[in-house]
Amino acid sequence: MAFTVKTEAEKIFTNLMGTGASRLPSDPVGSDNRADFHGIFSMDPTVELSIQRAGSQLLFLTALYPNASTSTVRTNILARIHRILNMYAKTIANYNQGGPAGGLGPMGLYSAYALANEGKFDYTLAGTVVTRTQLLSYLNTYLNTTLLDNEFAKRLDQGKLDVDYRTVVSTHNYFNGTNHACFALNGIIIQLGAKFFIHTAIKGAGNDTYTKFNAFFNKLANSLRTKFGNTRSNNGLTELCLPMGGGIYNDGNNTAVNQVRGYFPSAGYNALIVMGLNFAARAYRCAELELSAKAPQLRHVVALPTHVCSSVATELANYYRTYTAYSNQAFEIGGPNFVALGASKDNGWLDVAKNWYDYQKNGQESSNYNEGTFSKEGSGFLNLAYQDANDPISVTSYLYSMTWNGDHTLVNTTIGNAIKAKSGTSLSSPYYIASAHVGFKANAGASRVLQGLAGAMNNGVTTLN
Secondary structure (H helix, E strand, O other), rough: OOOEHHHHHHHHHHHHOOOOOOOOOOOOOOOOOOOOHHHOOOOOOHHHHHHHHHHHHHHHHHHHHHEEEEEEEOOOOOHHHHHHHHHHHHHHOOOOOOOOOOHHHHHHHHHHHHHHHOOOOOOOOOOOEOOOHHHHHHHHHHOOOOOOOOOOHHHHOOOOOOHOEEOOOOOOOOOOEEEEEEOOOHHHHHHHHHHHHHHHHHOOOOOHHHHHHHHHHHHHHHHHHHHEEEEEEEEEEEEEEEEOOOOOOOOOOOOOOEEEHHOOHHHHHHHHHHHHHHHHHHHHHHOOOOOOOOOOOOHHOOOOOHHHHHHHHHHHHHHHHHHHHHHHOOOOOOOOEEEOOOOOOOOOOOHHHHHHHHHHOOOHHHHEEEEOOOOOHHHHHHHHHHHHHHOOOHHHHHHHOOOOOOHHHHHHHHHHHHHHHHOOOOOOHHHHHHHHOOOOOOHHHHHHHHHHHHHHOOOOEEEEE
């Protein structure tokens, strides 16, 4: 059943966020509660995850504001934006760690500034006043670094790209011959995409920084196809399978990081890469429309589908469209070579996952996995595989973030159909996903629903299925 994007978004805001400034009495608290959007106000505002959540909410709220049905709803939206800015704006401006927070937080901050700048107002509805001048200052602080001065960009500039990926050599046919990056891609791509766009929107396109970013993303888009990814043509679609990145024990890379999930693609991880590519494509569009240095709202600079970043993002979406249509769910972790992991005893993939895990350990007494939720014992990876298989609604909802790339078939039909098939209910709408109490990834799934609705509204997509 089709739903109207702005109606669904307002339903989530009104029913789950209350007045915007306070929790509704009916909004329960719990670690498995998808509806706990207020949790960001009890979290440490310097932590990666809390900044991610705050940035996602800002993107959602600023997209909903011009679509709100009444002045009362708009007032409540502004109150919540103000409350988030009071707690997070300075932290976001000074955040310099890795991970998606470095992209989602600043894009949320920018969207709040663009909304206020176009409306010529300050945020005055909750606590200390947050002015447009302050927000611009925070954004300039965020940009006050050498924007391409980080490990990934340096590798590209130094011509090391060709040796920073590996082709898997394995006795497991599902993995043998597939490419993967030897460093994580999602955080750095969404960070650089955000910096490219914000720089263009505030400081303009006719400068050396814009030129360098433009060249960087053209090279990056090509590398995602040819170095780090695995492509195929499937019924006329070009699909891109992109493993998560990260060094693996005994893969010929001397990195200190041993991350068991490095060879596997991920629904949530790649949805964030799509967002980062879209941010970069919007920078290009911002310059083309001569809106540079004017801080336009995101809905005014929709990326062109012909831009190379947009087309690569579409190829990633095609991969998950096929996966999800075939299995009626996405997987947080799937196998390269276009084979879904979806580990269970019944389909045999649990044994494949265990064998692959043991292969990567290569006889070590205990593997030193430094990232993610994986323990030094074999149970960490296998538990995650089990949870993914048993939590299809939460994991599949991660793909809603891909609406940032437009009205793709994946988000227009496939996700809803998959959730309906796996949930045993016709209630496959984002509100159902955000308010259901299912799964250990509930909060992450709900946050991705906010990202997805924000992407749809900022792309002018009015209806989804």
